[in-house]
Amino acid sequence: MDLAIAAMALRPGTVLDGNAVIWRDGRLDFAAAQSRAASSVTRAHALAARHSALYAWWDVRQHPDPAIGVLPEPALLESPCLPDGAAG
Numbered sequence: 001m002d003l004a005i006a007a008m009a010l011r012p013g014t015v016l017d018g019n020a021v022i023w024r025d026g027r028l029d030f031a032a033a034q035s036r037a038a039s040s041v042t043r044a045h046a047l048a049a050r051h052s053a054l055y056a057w058w059d060v061r062q063h064p065d066p067a068i069g070v071l072p073e074p075a076l077l078e079s080p081c082l083p084d085g086a087a088g
Contacts, residue, residue, distance in 0.1 A: 011063070012064065013063065013064040014063050016057040017057060017059040018055055020037070020054070021055075022053055022054070024051050036048065036051075
């Protein structure tokens with residue numbers, strides 16, 4: 001749900017190419033993201049409460065403004081519950 005809430009700020013028709021990741025213990029934890037994705041809804045909510053997710057993207061596949069193209073560098077779509085220091 002944390003990524004869904006953050007994604008609501010994107011303009012309709014925006015398609016990003018990237019991965020959902022979890023920031024834990026000072027590093028990206030891809031295994032935690034995969035575990036969360038494979039969990040039941042109840043367990044996924046509990047995991048999200050402990051470690052919110054980020055969406056790291058490296059390409060804008062589609063955008064409603066044709067002047068928007070590929071981003072110059074990867075970026076993070078931060079959830080509202082982002083842990084302190086996670087995006088730094």
